[in-house]
Amino acid sequence: MRQQGAWMKWEQAMERSVTWKDIWQWNPQRIKFLIQEVYDVLPSPSNLCIWGKIETPACxxxxxxxxxxxxxxSCSKALGEGRYRWRHDQVLKSITEAISKGIKGRRRTQATAKTIHFVKEGQRPEKTPRNRSAGLLPTARDWVMSVDLERQLKMPPHITQTRLGPDTILVSEATKQLVLLELTVPWEERMEEAQERKREKYQELVEDCRRNRWKTRCMPVEVGSRGFASHSLSKAYGTLGITGANRRRAIGNNVEAAEKASRWLWLKRGEQWGQ
Incomplete structure (x- = not known):
């Protein structure tokens, strides 16, 4: 029961609901895998040994x-073969697709944002309050996104010199804004640990960029290896200005990417890695 109830300690993970619509649309094997991985009742070598099906629990x-x-x-050989990196990149692609849509959507909105407000005779026009929750994307029109896929991403040399390469960089030259986004796909119980580790890793880089007069934000985000997003991911989308239905859709795609990739890793757990 301690093992099957470990999900109750996922303090940094967002709740994930499976609706009747999902149940009708999803492949039954997907639903089965999701339930079994959450409650840790998949036939892993450890469980099979406990159940008396095999003699040794060896990976x-x-x-x-x-x-x-x-x-x-946590398997060192799987890490060395690039299995976890492959899953990481599947999730990263999903996240950057959502950000890319957000950038394009903001550009279209800015291009058609001019409106005429009519005022009745004898009345003064009301001041339109600024939307302080609009996020970073509407504050510039020249956002350029670079992503660490296939080759290591390097920081633009005119911003700072460093060997560190975040997963995603958003740059606005006109407003001198810089956003660093770093993804981790950890075991759900280790989300908070991953967040702290990545913040500490990039703290000095952020300070260097700020000393060079760049408005810099570092946003470590996590999507769990069993397909549960952290609150940091939702917060990052909100900071960028991706909210409401767009944020829910983006997070849904992100967790689905992690879940599908982990299922593939599970199916290939005893086979040669060939993706």
């Missing part, structure tokens, strides 16, 4: 104890 790749956590998040 088929590295011979360590093959728990579900080990297979989906």
């Amino acid at each position: 088929p790749l590295c011979s360590k104890i093959g728990t579900l956590e080990h297979i989906l998040s």
